[in-house]
Amino acid sequence: MNETDxxxxxxxxxxxxxxxxxxxxxxxxxxxAFLTIFIFFSLFAPRFFGLRNLTGxxxxxxxxxxxxxxxxxxxxxxxxDLSVSGVYATTGFLFVTLGNRLNSVLALAIALAVAxxxxxxxGTLTLRARVPSFITTLGMMMFLRGMMIVATGGQTVVYxxxxxxxxxxxxxxxxxxxxxxxxxxxxxxxxSYLLTGTRYGNWVFATGGNKEVARAMGVxxxxxxxxxxxxxxxxxxxxxxxVINRFGVANASFGTGMELETIAACVIGGTFLTGGYGxxxxxxxxxxxxxxxxxxxxxxGAPAYWYQAFVGAMLVIAAAxxxxxxxxxx
Amino acid sequence: MHQDFPLVRMANISKRFGAVQAxxxxxxxxGQSEILGLLGDNGAGxxxxxxxxxxxxxxxxxxxxxxxxxxxxxSPKDARARGIETVHxxxxxxxxxxxxxxxxxxxxxxxxxxxxxxxDKKKMDKECRRVVAEIGITVRSPNEYVSILSGGERQxxxxxxxxxxGAKLLVLDEPMTALSVMETRKVMEHISKARDSGASVxxxxxxxxxxxxxxxxxxxxxxxxxxxxxNKKDVTAEDLIETVARGEVIKS
Numbered sequence: 001m002n003e004t005d006x007x008x009x010x011x012x013x014x015x016x017x018x019x020x021x022x023x024x025x026x027x028x029x030x031x032x033a034f035l036t037i038f039i040f041f042s043l044f045a046p047r048f049f050g051l052r053n054l055t056g057x058x059x060x061x062x063x064x065x066x067x068x069x070x071x072x073x074x075x076x077x078x079x080x081d082l083s084v085s086g087v088y089a090t091t092g093f094l095f096v097t098l099g100n101r102l103n104s105v106l107a108l109a110i111a112l113a114v115a116x117x118x119x120x121x122x123g124t125l126t127l128r129a130r131v132p133s134f135i136t137t138l139g140m141m142m143f144l145r146g147m148m149i150v151a152t153g154g155q156t157v158v159y160x161x162x163x164x165x166x167x168x169x170x171x172x173x174x175x176x177x178x179x180x181x182x183x184x185x186x187x188x189x190x191x192s193y194l195l196t197g198t199r200y201g202n203w204v205f206a207t208g209g210n211k212e213v214a215r216a217m218g219v220x221x222x223x224x225x226x227x228x229x230x231x232x233x234x235x236x237x238x239x240x241x242x243v244i245n246r247f248g249v250a251n252a253s254f255g256t257g258m259e260l261e262t263i264a265a266c267v268i269g270g271t272f273l274t275g276g277y278g279x280x281x282x283x284x285x286x287x288x289x290x291x292x293x294x295x296x297x298x299x300x301g302a303p304a305y306w307y308q309a310f311v312g313a314m315l316v317i318a319a320a321x322x323x324x325x326x327x328x329x330x
Numbered sequence: 331m332h333q334d335f336p337l338v339r340m341a342n343i344s345k346r347f348g349a350v351q352a353x354x355x356x357x358x359x360x361g362q363s364e365i366l367g368l369l370g371d372n373g374a375g376x377x378x379x380x381x382x383x384x385x386x387x388x389x390x391x392x393x394x395x396x397x398x399x400x401x402x403x404x405s406p407k408d409a410r411a412r413g414i415e416t417v418h419x420x421x422x423x424x425x426x427x428x429x430x431x432x433x434x435x436x437x438x439x440x441x442x443x444x445x446x447x448x449x450d451k452k453k454m455d456k457e458c459r460r461v462v463a464e465i466g467i468t469v470r471s472p473n474e475y476v477s478i479l480s481g482g483e484r485q486x487x488x489x490x491x492x493x494x495x496g497a498k499l500l501v502l503d504e505p506m507t508a509l510s511v512m513e514t515r516k517v518m519e520h521i522s523k524a525r526d527s528g529a530s531v532x533x534x535x536x537x538x539x540x541x542x543x544x545x546x547x548x549x550x551x552x553x554x555x556x557x558x559x560x561n562k563k564d565v566t567a568e569d570l571i572e573t574v575a576r577g578e579v580i581k582s
Contacts, residue, residue, distance in 0.1 A: 194446070197448060197449055197451075198446050198447055198448055198449060199438040199440055199446075199447030199448075199449060200446065200447065201449075202431055202434075202435065202438055202449065203435075203436075205424070205426075205427050205431065206424050206427060206431075206435050206436075209424035209425070209426045209427050210424040210425070210426075213422060213423060213424050213435075214424065214435065214436075215406070216386075216406055216416070216418065216422070217406075217422075217435045217436035217437075218405070218406055218407040218410060218436035218437070219435065219436050272426070276424065276426045276427070277426050
């Protein structure tokens with residue numbers, strides 16, 4: 001603390017200050033919830049806390065998490081992306097189709113470039129036509145799904161290309177570890193830094209927090225949103241390619257409903273649906289929470305449908321807690 | 331230091347929105363270190379004029395001179411580069427961001443490190459803390475959210491920020507709306523202080539008593555036309571109110 005600074009009130013070490021500290025850190029809720037769930041399943045599901053299950057959980061978490069990072073990044077800038085599951089499937093498909101003919105690295109590059117273009121199209125439609133992104137991206141999701149069924153005739157496609165990308169993205173290493181785990185962690189670190197440590201991150205917060213103010217202060221709000229639309233789509237595309245490479249097959253219903261899972265993970269992780277606030281660490285915890293519930297419920301012997309019910313309940317509880325906690329601080 | 335020519339001169343500015351002639355050949359000027367009260371009832375064209383001056387809107391017709399040099403602003407950034415800083419009633423701070431991040435929004439301090447601008451948070455916090463203390467606001471840290479600040483504190487920080495970044499002309503658009511009496515007084519002190527440190531001010535308000543206290547000169551608009559200009563010594567606050575309310579100069 002700066003001692004010459006007399007005009008600033010020194011922090012008082014009492015409960016209310018501690019509470020306000022916690023309030024300034026909404027992702028703490030996600031961490032606590034995650035730990036609670038994690039301990040619960042570790043105690044009641046005998047094989048939950050085993051290396052094989054944990055790495056298996058991490059695989060699912062990474063695939064959902066990479067997509068969620070992009071969605072959160074855009075959500076913080078104040079826009080939704082409901083097209084991610086469609087982009088995920090389309091990009092995966094494109095990768096399989098191209099990879100069966102070309103070098104897989106080239107196929108991945110083209111597939112991700114197409115994903116970025118879909119994102120830019122989402123952004124352009126939203127910003128130019130002033131249609132809310134909720135609608136443009138919902139439309140895009142349905143359009144992509146429909147086109148995919150048309151293109152494949154509902155058939156499953158099998159990947160028969162080379163193994164380079166598969167090795168880079170999702171090939172089984174040992175004990176259930178996969179490269180996607182490293183990709184996820186690296187992307188969490190990268191985007192967390194981009195958001196909190198750079199000038200661009202500041203613009204993202206301001207754009208979502210109050211776009212009129214951001215614009216008045218010289219931030220190119222449209223460009224920030226457009227870039228984030230592209231990021232969201234590319235992350236969804238990457239996630240799709242990772243999953244396709246794990247399974248080796250795909251069909252048109254691949255990833256259905258994942259857009260809502262990503263939004264749930266964002267909200268559980270403390271991201272504001274209205275934009276302007278969120279952390280990538282929170283997203284990490286949100287995605288982990290979802291993944292743990294999914295595998296934990298299976299391990300405990302609950303029917304698979306419980307997952308949806310559980311996530312639904314978590315989502316509402318998390319949102320309610322965040323709103324309560326935020327009051328008076330933001 | 332004192333120059334004879336005005337700091338900013340807007341000449342014959344016109345702006346039309348569809349069927350509405352928002353401004354019809356309006357000319358105003360602001361002297362060096364002068365506080366100009368820009369008055370007029372709702373719909374007079376004050377805000378449009380200010381938006382043109384701050385680069386938010388382009389004029390349909392007319393010229394802007396800054397220190398007698400013809401300028402054209404295509405964005406708020408251009409205007410700000412010249413030292414024209416605008417403080418709007420609600421458009422200056424993002425309430426769910428912290429004070430320091432708001433303070434440097436769009437002008438973040440960065441360390442030189444490649445293409446990505448890496449924020450120099452330490453320096454930003456230090457500078458922000460210093461300015462906030464100078465203004466006389468008590469906060470625990472520059473990392474507190476703006477939402478905990480009162481309206482007056484927000485305006486004070488906006489004005490302090492403008493001065494920190496070397497504002498030559500401070501444009502205040504209804505800065506007292508929704509402020510308490512005590513806070514209004516404080517903000518007025520900040521405005522006088524800004525003028526005393528060499529900046530010029532355009533002050534837009536509905537409350538003529540506020541502006542009368544601090545302004546040196548008044549320009550009155552009505553329905554897009556400039557109807558009157560007064561030096562403070564030539565009018566009383568009551569005269570101004572009459573002129574604004576009637577939309578014409580009263581002969582006395």
